[in-house]
Amino acid sequence: RATSEGQLPGAAAMGTGTPPSPSGTAFEETRLHVFTLDYPHVQIPFEITLWILLASLAKIGFHLYHKLPSIVPESCLLILVGLLLGGIIFGAEEKSPPVMNSDVFFLYLLPPIVLDAGYFMPTRLFFENFGTIFWYAVVGTLWNAIGIGISLYGICQISAFGLTDISLLQNLLFGSLISAVDPVAVLAVFENIHVNEQLYILVFGESLLNDAITVVLYNLFKSFCQMRTIKVIDIFAGIANFFIVGIGGVLIGILLGFVAAFTTRFTHKIRVIEPLFVFLYSYLSYITAEMFHLSGIMAITACAMTMNKYVEENVSQKSYTTIKYFMKMLSSVSETLIFIFMGVSTVGKNHEWNWAFVSFTLLFCLIWRALGVFVLTQIINVFRTIPLTFKDQFIIAYGGLRGAICFSLVFLLPPAVFPRKKLFITAVIVVIFFTVFIQGITIRPLVEFLDVKRSNKKQPAVSEEIYNRFFDHVKTGIEDVCGHWGHNFWRDKFKKFDNKYLRRLLIRENQPKSSIVSLYKKLEIKHAIEMAESGMISKVPSSVSLSDYHEGKIKPLSPTEMENMREILTKNLYQIRHRTMSYNRHSLAADASEKQAKEILIRRRHSLRESLRKTNSLSRDRPVLGSLWDFF
């Protein structure tokens, strides 16, 4: 295939002695090539595949020694692998290895990670803490950016360090790109330490929302650096730009999210490509936002959060599983690649070392972050129902990790305007390495030492759901009585609007959904599957008698057989009661007899059968269960 169409076989072809001529009219023909090697033809996809394969193999390698990932987060190990690779390439070719292309990062590697995070974000917790998250993201990042910028400028003024040629604006730009907390790094580190959900959502939400302000500040200062004079109007333009970037991004995301939900309403005939729509629409929202220089991260997050609820009900169970796993796989690959590339790109000649600049950058990053979190928390605690303690504040400050986003942003700086670009690159790399390695490794022991509240992944229980719903209604009711338009009031209003208009429009078979009922059904189904798998059903009379029953050959039973059957049934009923942990059978009411208990059990099985019939995929996959229940 490679040698057809007469392309160059020159250097690539092997096993031929005669160089063929381009025109083909030469007097020496080419012989048939028995074996050829044509690398340039497949170079790009080949290299991509090799990189991804290498990254995944590295991941397997880490988990072979099972204690390693719990001490050192994977991100560190991946960067080390990258460093090693970079060193090899550098040693072999004597030139700097391929730097991670910023386009590749922003257009291909970052979206899957943000999509995965946004799709599975606990929306309720996010909106409950939205004020705090927004406060930290916007004001916190501004505080950090300006603080770091100005203090670094102060340091640059000291002529002993040799930094006097870096202007205030350049320092401010540097401050703005290094102050952003990075979602990729936060995810990579927080994933293993399992702090309570509230803390996690605060740090992670901040890392997502601060993209808007980072984009604005970065572009603002970059343009300012290139402009001769700066007028007041430009500053106002900057502020206006912030609102447009943030709100515009979110609007694009929400719009495309609704379109995606609407599309999935009609996909019931072509289930196979349902997952594709989810990915296409989210990616579309990201690149549309990037096209207008709006915040792509906020767009894709908004799209994923909007889409989630409605798509989940429209697509089949299998499509949902596909979406979930494919998303996780993509984001995992992206994350691995990002860290390896960061390691690779570090090696090389892109550096300029200056003790003062680098060390003060690191110092100011830490100081301003800690100060910022402390001051901002004092202010926001006044407005919060559950105030944030010192422990929480410490973890929020310590969890402010920098990562690949500032790395890519620094590579995007135009060298003409920034003659000291290499210095910036070095400083950014030092800060990233410090936060990822030192903070990443030590945060786990610190969390344990400070006894921070951890997330408890317990079994979801129906009674818990009931209490939650009950209390929601109580809170909303009390807010109504007070005449207070609080959080619960707005959430309730949104729910009503959602039920009345949105769900009717976007969901195919719209039935009023109750979280209690769906949780109960889910648990019952899981319960039944567990029981079937644990072999309890096999204690029931053998399959021979089953097949007899099925074919209608019902022989009349003798009294002894009846007795046996009754005995088996009672014994098994008792064992079912005995072994099921959360659904222990007890006499519920004061006068419950054995009969009533059995009746309750049988009634529950009846409703389970109904729910089994309703979910198509389950009944398709487990016909055995259906017929067994029939027998029961």
Added chain:
Amino acid sequence: QGSAPATSLLSLAVTSEQIEHLHRRFKQLSQDQLTIRKENFDSIPDLEFNPIRGKIVHAFFDKRNLRQESDGLAEEINFEDFLTIMSYFRPIEMNMDEEQLDRFRKEKLKFLFHMYDSDHDGKITLQEYRNVVEELLSGNPHLEKESARSIADGAMMEAASICVGQMGPDQVYEGITFEDFLKV
């Protein structure tokens, strides 16, 4: 007219701003009378859609919540009683110590418990629990009553297993007492 004695109110640790706001609201609800009755709650439009409306209104008149010695339901409540009920919903303050915090939490949970326990006998029986779940799910017209009952049964079993652990097949579980409620 209508200004309650400040000293007893302060013991509820509600700020003066909040007291003013609630007082205005009280006057609105009571139509400038000194007391309100159950009928006055009908004038709140949004409360209509709340599935557990009955229980919420009932809670305001429940003598156990009003910290009165007797039992049963009050006919009407004045502003001080109104404030007493509202004070169950005030947020935790930073300067509370462990013991105060614990007492605070218990009070709030007791308020909830009284809402479940409608016959005032100190425990939540299966029938009362079923009643709660039915009310919660009353917004779904498609749901059969039987499903609501089976959900309540399942939840009750969960509670029993948490509170009493493994029980033999002949043991009877009376109902969830307040101690069990705390455990759950």
